[in-house]
Amino acid sequence: MWTSFMDMHSGGCQKEKWQYIYIEAPEKEAELIFYNRFGHNPNRVTCTCCGSDYSISEYKTLEEATGYNRGCAWDNKKKRYIEKQNKQDSFHKYTTLLSYKKRKDVHVIYKKDIKPKEKKGEIPVQGYVWQD
DSSP states (O other): OEEEEEEOOGGGSOSSSOSEEEESSOHHHHHHHHHHHHSSOTTOBSBTTTBOSEEEEEESSHHHHHTTTTTEEEETTTTEEEEEEOTTOSSSOOOOHHHHHTSTTEEEEOGGGOOGGGGOSOOOOOBOOOOO
């Protein structure tokens, strides 16, 4: 499992030096690893008008997690991204996973690079919190 964290620039800025962070772990575990590694809750809301700091999604593979941003075409039959240019997307030019991982705004954290202590603890509530 892979979890994708896309910085939403809420509050007008990027929170880390990478816009896209991918962690090889299921979502709840990846959120804890994210907190322990970067020191802030990925579910934090920095600005109430902007919303959450990160868009967080879970995927089966890194290829799938990065498919949209790499300009991959969507295969309706297979229900996944495939390794060829999405002809309907003029914004994202197709790039291989290897090239994508080299971008300065992309950070990939593999399971083998996650320290045991990064999987322990609790994530504190941070930022704005709505209450009824």
